[in-house]
Amino acid sequence: MNAIETHALSKLYGTNLGLHPLDLTVRPGEIFGFLGPNGAGKTTTIRTLMGFLRPTSGTATLMGRDVWREREAVHARVGYLPGDVHLPRDLSARELLERSARLRGSRDVSYGLEVASRLELRLTPQLGTLSKGNRQKVGLVLALMHRPEVLLLDEPTDGLDPLAQETVLEVLRETSAQGRTVFLSSHVLREVERVADRVAILRQGRLVRVDALNVLKASLPQHLEIRFAAPPMVNLTTLPGMSKAHLAGLNFTGLWRGNPEALIRALAAESLIGFSLVPSSLEDAFLEEYRPTAQVPEPSHVA
Numbered sequence: 001m002n003a004i005e006t007h008a009l010s011k012l013y014g015t016n017l018g019l020h021p022l023d024l025t026v027r028p029g030e031i032f033g034f035l036g037p038n039g040a041g042k043t044t045t046i047r048t049l050m051g052f053l054r055p056t057s058g059t060a061t062l063m064g065r066d067v068w069r070e071r072e073a074v075h076a077r078v079g080y081l082p083g084d085v086h087l088p089r090d091l092s093a094r095e096l097l098e099r100s101a102r103l104r105g106s107r108d109v110s111y112g113l114e115v116a117s118r119l120e121l122r123l124t125p126q127l128g129t130l131s132k133g134n135r136q137k138v139g140l141v142l143a144l145m146h147r148p149e150v151l152l153l154d155e156p157t158d159g160l161d162p163l164a165q166e167t168v169l170e171v172l173r174e175t176s177a178q179g180r181t182v183f184l185s186s187h188v189l190r191e192v193e194r195v196a197d198r199v200a201i202l203r204q205g206r207l208v209r210v211d212a213l214n215v216l217k218a219s220l221p222q223h224l225e226i227r228f229a230a231p232p233m234v235n236l237t238t239l240p241g242m243s244k245a246h247l248a249g250l251n252f253t254g255l256w257r258g259n260p261e262a263l264i265r266a267l268a269a270e271s272l273i274g275f276s277l278v279p280s281s282l283e284d285a286f287l288e289e290y291r292p293t294a295q296v297p298e299p300s301h302v303a
């Protein structure tokens with residue numbers, strides 16, 4: 001059984017597009033990065049998966065349960081961190097953890113206390129006095145405490161200092177190692193890149209890409225720079241795999257995709273002073289996908 005499955009799941013807010021029909025599968029134990037610029041539809045997707053929003057069309061299941069018709073069964077198995085954490089002002093974090101455990105029919109707050117301690121969150125102050133970062137930590141502890149089968153996290157490290165961010169990523173890795181699933185919405189690529197098994201990119205309510213992180217990395221072009229000692233005899237522009245080729249005097253720059261062997265063979269008879277082939281960062285690739293001018297493919301073109 002898949003942890004999360006959506007079939008042509010869409011959401012319109014009146015006539016406003018929230019989410020174009022979305023087909024997505026997340027496997028148990030996976031950390032699934034859900035990326036996209038502001039307004040892409042990440043929160044809409046998560047809130048629909050939580051059964052807070054009624055889908056305009058399509059269906060979604062979490063651990064086999066329909067997210068709209070079987071909301072309560074879904075909530076029992078999910079840990080949810082909203083993008084905007086609201087907490088009662090007049091309780092302490094400790095009291096809230098105990099209350100939350102009781103609502104789930106348990107008295108066990110031990111894992112919540114462990115995560116709080118790792119995040120260096122003090123549990124006695126009134127929640128109304130907490131900073132944004134500390135409120136975020138309370139939200140995370142609440143989402144994690146009952147060791148849910150699926151975590152739906154909307155911008156989990158928002159407002160956290162680098163040390164706490166690191167701890168959160170560590171906890172997410174542990175969660176996945178225990179076979180539990182993490183659906184991680186973010187626009188911070190650097191953190192997603194460090195933990196995700198697969199990544200989806202959403203833009204203007206549409207899925208533009210879904211790939212395993214290592215496949216995505218392997219598909220990125222490499223930046224090529226060559227300094228020739230003499231005008232080159234070979235025409236590098238026509239090599240399959242080359243794009244954005246530019247020769248200015250003895251200096252060549254271009255983007256190279258694929259194995260460098262063919263490139264090195266083509267250069268064998270040339271006289272070179274310098275040669276460098278540097279992989280693009282995922283950041284570059286994603287920024288390219290984010291650009292409003294980039295083409296948004298129809299969903300059927302997406303794997």
Ligand SMILES: Nc1ncnc2c1ncn2[C@@H]1O[C@H](COP(=O)(O)OP(=O)(O)OP(=O)(O)O)[C@@H](O)[C@H]1O
Binds near residue numbers: 016037
């Ligand atoms: N309650 C609402 N009423 C009308 N339109 C909405 C509502 N909520 C979201 N939208 C629209 O739906 C689209 C998707 O918004 P959503 O909040 O899901 O994006 P997001 O990817 O989570 O963005 P962010 O990174 O800024 O949180 C946007 O165009 C937004 O304006």
